[in-house]
Each structure stands twice: as C-alpha cells, then as structure tokens.
Amino acid sequence: MFPEFPQELVDEVIDHLWDDVTALRACSLSCSTWLPTSRTHLFRQVDLRDAAACARFTKLLEASPVLVQYIRKLSIDAHHFSYDLSSLRNGDSTWLPLVPPLLGALPRVTELEMTSLNWRTLQLDPKHTELFYSMLGNVKRLALVNVHFESSSDVLNILSAAKLVTELHLDRIYWNCWSWPMPDVLSETEEMTHCGYLQRIVLRSGSPPNAITDWLLATGSMLDLREVQVHWRERDSTKALGALVRASGPRLERLYLELTNGVATQAAANGDLDLAHLTGLRAVYFDGLVLPDCCEWITSMTAQLHSDRLEMIEVSLLARWQDDLRAIDWVQLDKTLAHERFACVTLIFKVNLAIYNANNQDDAGDIVRSALPGFRGTLVVKYT
Template identity: 25%
Template sequence: MSKRMSDGHERLSERVSRAQICNLPCELRDTVIDLLHTDHGSLKACSLTCRAWLPRARYHLFRTISIDRGRTGDAFAHLLRSSPTISTHIQDVEINGSQSQSNWWTTDHRKGMFPWPTLGPPTRGHTETDLTEADTWLRRILPEDTHLLAKVKSLRISALPLGGTLTVALQPHFENVKVLSVDGCKALAFGDFITFLRAFPHLESLHLLAIQWLPGRSHQSEECAKSLPRMRSLELSHKVDAAPFVSWLIDEEAHSEVTSLNCSVSGQKCASAISQLLKALGPTLRRFVVGFRETGDGADVLRKSALELTHSTGLRSLRIQCSTASSTLLQSSYRPSLSWIVILLATANSSLLKELTISISASDLCALNMEGLDVVLSHVRYGGLERVIFEIDFQKQPMDRSQISRVSTRMVAVWRRGLLRFVVVGTDANGF
C-alpha cells in the first residue's frame, strides 16, 4: 500500500513540476530557449517538453538548413512532405552540389565536354549532363509547393553548375532571397552567371567566394527580362575574376546602391577592377574592407592600378586585412613589406571616417610601418577618427604583451589621442 502511495506521489510531483515549467512566462521561456540556440540536443528536448515550447525550439532547430546530394537532401525532402509547417521557420538555406562519384570536369571532347583552362596537370571538363543532373536532383528534393520556402532570406550554393536549368529550378523557391553566397560554382559562360543573378530581384547582399566561367564562350542563355537586383553589400574573393563582373556591374548601373564593399585583391588586374569600382561608387560607399592575397609587392600593385580612396568621400568604416602569413613563410624571419597600407591610407579623403581596423597576425607586426602609419593618421583628413583597432592574431602562440605595447610606443600621436584599441584573436589570448 505504501509503495502504491509513493508511486502516486511521484507521478503527482512530476505533473506539478511539468505544469510549473510549462506555465513559465512566455518571455522567460523564450529567453531560456534562445540561449540554447547552438545546442541541438537541448533544443530537441525543449521541443518535447510541452506544446508551448515547440514553436520557439523549432525556430532555432530549422532556421538554418544544409542540403547536399547525400542523405541530408533526401531527409529535407521527406521532412517538408511530412511536416510542411516547419518550412515557416526556415530562413537560411545552404545547397551543396558536390558528390563523391561526380563526373565533373572530365576531359573527353568526343562526349561534348569542355576543357577548363588551368595551370598544372590536365583537369576534368564540364558536361551538359551535369547541368541536367543538378537540375533533376534539385527538382526532386525541393517541395512542389514553391510557397513553402518563401520566407528564406539567405541562400548559399556550393559546387553547382550555373546554367539555365539550375536557375529555372531555384528561382520559384528563392526569388525573395536577400543574401546570396556563391562558393565553388562554375558556369559555361559569364552570361549564364548573370542570368542566374537576375533570378534574385530582391537581392541586397552578394558574396562571391569562388566562381569560374569559361573565357571567350558566347552567352548561351536567353536574356532575362527581369530587373537587376539593387545590391547594397558586395563581397569579392580573390578566387573571382573581378574584371568582367565589375565592368558589367558598372555598365548596367547595378552598383548604384552599394554601400559596403569587401574585396580580396589577387593581382593588378583585380586591383584595377576594384579601382574602377571605387571611382564609380564615389561618396555612396560607407564601409570598405580590403586585403591582398597571392600577389607580389602590394605597393607596386597599388601604384600601377591607381587603387585609392580619393573618391570615397562618404567612407565611415575601413578595415584592412594585412596578414602575409603563408606556408612558405612560417619558418622564415623574412616578412614582405606592408608599405601598401600606408600608401592606401594616405589617399583617404573622407571626413566622416570614424573607425579604422587593421587585422594582422602577430608575426607580421614587424613588417608594419607604424611610424609612417602614425604620421598619416595624424593628418587633418583623419580628424573625425574615433577608433584605430588592431585585431592581432597570435595563431595559437603564447600571447606576447610586449608586442602590443610596442604598437602604442611606435604610434605615439594616435595613442595620445586615445584612439588605439586592441582585439586579440587566438585560443591562448583569453583574458587580455
């Protein structure tokens, strides 16, 4: 009898505890769940706690969806078929078209494949059937009801062939996308890529991380009648041939509303394109991020390309990525000159500039002309500057505070104005 009463008491206590948890104020409940946004295991437990907790848990569980040609693609298709209401929570989608047994870029002209120009050993060619395969796969995993993904605001595509069939497959589902990232994609012609961009008329932010197209090939897709997206933010990686894209951007006046530009310069041709874009943007540009990758002398590239900040009179924030670390230099005491930073900053012409960030590895600090930097930043053109931030990456090395102190010692004028700030990056830099 006593055991039966004890079991009943435990069940009653459990029901009372569950009721107390479920009756928490909604603001407190949502805060608790929000704090678990990166812990999928805990979010799943929250979704099973009670019906009131389910929507907020689902919001975090299904906010970001990643799809590939393996099991995740099929699981996504099954999920939307069985529970279509979940689609209301999906805001960020990543589609990765890579597959282990892909026949991309094989070289066989008898099968209508196209050679891909590159250095090194012969690469594989691209076939028209790859476009069809990607199109077939996407049509299979994307829902028949195109309205289910209407709330998606961010789309990232990787390792996909950009052609007319893929554009037709994606457009009905993602035409409301505002943020688009393209990584590791290839097109048969530059025009195919432009047709793809036109499929996103509401696009505000474009991140071109890695994309290639065959040079000299004619545009095989029909010109789309839809209006061009009016982008406000643009990122161009060093893995993108910026010249044709920038020329198209300016010719079509698709740059007129860009206020944020992030670019990684890969050589003089790229630098000339960025120079052309900076002139076209003029006072519209508010935020600029620039760095050099895989180049020789950055100062020489700047001079020959006329890349300067003279026309950016509306600039408010400037970030310079100046790390020169590479596998060939890790064991060497030699560091390439970073004089291009002083040269570029000497061309600034914005009285609105408030923040300058210099991102640099600790091993490259010795290559930075801090005295020259101090002189340039003391000029009247930097009179409105409020912060000079050194973001120093110690790359898992023990943090050396003397290196940080040395910056203040060598940049006396900036230090006296109280502008210097330091952000230390690295696992061993905690507590600075």
C-alpha cells in the same frame, strides 16, 4: 497544476534555446502550443551534404509539408572541389539533380549557400530552372563558394534573379567560357535587373572578377553598400576594383582590402584606388601586404582616409626581416595620423614575421611604436 503563462512569454523563453537542439526537441514534444516556436529554430537551417541527407530531408517534407514554412536557410555542399577532403571529392553526385525541385518547393528560404559544386551536376531542365530562379527572387543572403559554371551567363543570370539580395558572397567562382545572360531570364522592362538592395559584398579570387564588377556597375548609379570585402589577385583588373570602391560611395562603413603586392603596386601606379570620397567609413582593413614592396602604398592609402566617423584601421604586414619595417615612410605616416580626424582611432598593426633567429617580436614592436609620436589615438601592435 502549473500556472498558465502568456504565449508571448513562452515563445520568448523558447527563443533563448535557439541553439540547444536537445532542449528544442523536448519543447516540441511537450504540447501543441510550444511546437511552432520550437520548429522555428529546429528547421530554420537545413544542410544537404550527401545523398543520405537529401533523402532524409525529402521524406521529412513528404511526411510534414507544413515544415517548408519554417525553413529560412538552405546550405548545399557537394564536395566536388574539396581538396582537403579527398575521401568525399569523388563521392556520389546522383542526389544533386534532386536539389532544384527541392529549392522550388521552399518559398520562404532567404539564405542560400552552395559550396564545392560543379553546376552542371544539378541537371537543370527548363521547368526546374524557372522554379530555381523564382525561388532566388526571395533570397536576401547568397553565398557561392568554390562553384564551377559552364558559362559566365549562369552566374549573371543568378545575380539578376536574386534582385532582393542584401548580402552576396562570391568565393572562387569559375566558368569555362564567357557569354551574356540568356534572354528568357531578363526582366520584361529592362535589359538586366541588378541587386539594388545589396549592402554587403565579399569577392574572392576566381574567374575574371571584373565580370562581376561590370555587372554591378552597369546601371551607372551609386551602390548602397555598407561593407565591402575584396580579396583581389588580378593585377590587370585594378581599374575594376577601383570602380567598385568608387561606386560604394559615402554610405560605406567597412572596407576590407586583401591585395597581393603586384595588385597594390599596380593600383598605386595607375591611381585606380581612391578612398577620399568614402566619408562614412568606420573601419578599414589592409591585408596581404608584403614588405618592403608595399611601403608607399600603405602611406598613400592612409592619407586618403578622410572620414570623421573612422574608428579603426588595421594593417596586416608580412615581413621577412624585422628591419623591413624601417622601409615604411614613418615620418609621412606619422604626419598623416597626427591629424585630428585620427585622434579617436584605434590603429592596429598585425606584423607577421618570418621565423628567423634574427627576428625579435619586441624589437619589431618598438620600431612601430617609436615611429608614430604624433598619433594621438590608440596604437596596438600584434605579432604572428
């Protein structure tokens, strides 16, 4: 006879199997007391990628309605714009109108991902639109990746409904026309609701990103962000980028900026980016910079870092020739980095050299290492 273990101990053991589907299935069939904890992990995430998966999931819920209480994450991939998967791009989309009713039937979903989706294929009628927006009110992590909308109001309606979201990913979001949100989804007490709990945001290129930043900043108050990842391509919208960074405030801990040369130089010329007030920063990433055009931008942005909590700076550079590294004002950069606030910082230079016989990784590394004698932190040079 096996000894009886406290249920708390059994639950903890099963929790350690969270990523072992075979073991979890075996546990779920062992006894009734093991079933709830096993289901917590087995059904935490549901991926719908085609008609067959949607049909299986629908039948499963019909047979066991109790499973809805275990589902926390729902991922939908329609493959409408999956250009690397041409065999799936023109696949069956008849299952997508079944998604809105499913979303409305999953009240405990807190993570929602929608990928490669043409929004109109959901065929949202008034009833299912209301259910969908109601469900969004519980979502804390929202990711829209390569989703094409009819109107910008569709996007802003979604953001307004997801008022509890703490993590927001908007990656290649497009719309055919600009319009304001529909009145029937707005709050009764205010013109538009905003993501007041938002702590992490990822913005990648798509339809005019200033539409998103304008919405986020519409209240005129500081955001409570801890992490900002921005992949910015629009050189005529650098003011919107600067406004987002400024509104992030002293609570921001991680900042990732991937900018093209045109955006970086335009932002520098206009004075749109100001990092000096981000006094809570722990890690900063500068990416997408091509030498020799961004030399001045690198030194000026580094000089704006005044956080006493800073632990890491990572600079990713693309250089055609190794001698392009000499174009950086290393004297000024070394003067900045010699300050005591950088004494405990790890500085990482990721140098991406073009493949030419004249380029030598070791020589490139020597250029960087010898140029910063005053820096007292940890210097790391990587090559790709």
